[in-house]
Amino acid sequence: MSESAAAKTTAKRQATPIPDPGRPSPSVSVVVATRDRPELLRRAVAAILGQRYEGFVECIVVFDQSDPVPVDVEPGENRALRHIRNERTPGLAGGRNTGILVANGDLVAFCDDDDEWLPGKLGAQVELMDRHPEAPLVSTGIVVSYGDREIPRLAPDRALARPDFLRDRIMEVHPSTVLIRRQVLLDRIGLVDEEIPGGYGEDYEFLLRAVDVGHIHAVHEPLVRVLWSARSYFFDRWKMIISALHYLLEKHPDFATEPVGIARIEAQLAFAHAGLGEMRQARRWAFRACRHNWREQRAYAALLASTRLVKIDTIVKMAHRSGRGI
Structure with a gap:
């Protein structure tokens, strides 16, 4: 059975409603895969649950290769915080897939445990998705935080097709920015590829499959702060x-x-x-x-x-x- 078929069987979801002004704001499940970064994780979770967004938001923290430890953040009204363990392939891809398969939201988002959403991210993205019901996912610009510098990188303000992603990784479409229609993810895109050696580039490979489903759109403004360290996990590998x-x-x-x-x-x-x-x-x-x-x-x-x-x-x-x- 393919990963896409397995996802459909496991999730047993109904078709995702497309947001419009006459309906309640869609619910959102945010998957945060984490390992051994409690302080950064707390900041990421607080930013997710603190979004200026009237819809329901659940944050699913997936602990990789360790037992779940509660994150000290009060969820607040119309918010939920869940802690689970990655029971799939160790690493980011398995952690994200674990979260996807237990998600309850109409929409699914990812956030790396060392990144931080700015308060208006979800609201701006849901509005954009409402204007483009054909889009399988939407993104935003980012602010790259490196040492004492912050470098804004604005997202393209046009529809992005497969040739765009073949020519360029388009780093502004960062995994911590994406917001995806859950049913499209399960039925047509498929889960994150867990077979990629070391999990390197799994987010890029996912986008190459997502853009086959439809054009990707992005909020132009930088609404996610992305932390770059002097030595990333993949450096020297x-x-x-x-x-x-x-x-x-x-x-x-x-x-x-x-x-x-x-x-x-x-x-x-x-x-x-x-x-x-x-x-x-x-x-x-x-x-x-x-x-x-x-x-x-x-x-x-x-x-x-x-x-x-x-x-x-x-x-x-x-x-x-x-x-x-x-």
Whole structure:
């Protein structure tokens, strides 16, 4: 049985009503997968339950590889807080799927445990979704918080189609921003892919399937604060990243139809090989990326790293300070 079919069987949901002015505000289930970050988690949960939104909101905190510990946040009126354990594949994908399958809301959202929703996020997104009933999900812009800097990144104010996501990851459509119609998620998009090596890029792969269902829309303003640390969970896990990128290309072969998109992935492969010290491989992938798109800056970053004149850490920090990643 496929994950999509399993989701339908497990959830046994009715069709999701499309919001309109004559109906009550749709209920929202927010899934927060977490592991060993209690203070950041508390901030994330407080921001979710404190939304200026009149509809019902439940926050489902999914503890990965640990027993649930109650979060010290008072839910308040028309709010609920649940604590459960991830019983699926360890990691973010399994945690999110655990939450999805017990969600009660008309809409489902994700929030990373180190991110923070601004107060008007849900209200603005539900209004946008009401204007675009064909959209499987909506997003918002983000504020990248890195050290002492905050860099706003406005979301595109146009409909986003599959070619847009093949060409560019569109980082503003961050997993902590998405709001999804639950029944569309269960019946047509399917659960988060738990087979991706190390869970790397699972959010991007999910978006590539979601945009097959319909155009994605976003609130232009930055309504989620995204925390970037100097060393992310995936930093230094270069071998796993290489496997995950190859997995992505195999699952979505139409990357080959978008030179800009395939160049981006090839440049990321080049950078990962440089991180492993495999400089010949790094240069080979970087040159391939340049042949597809000579403007791909990651390729030049990988070539620079392959000379060993500049450390990988230095390049990553420079990218993060500009509000971008490798």
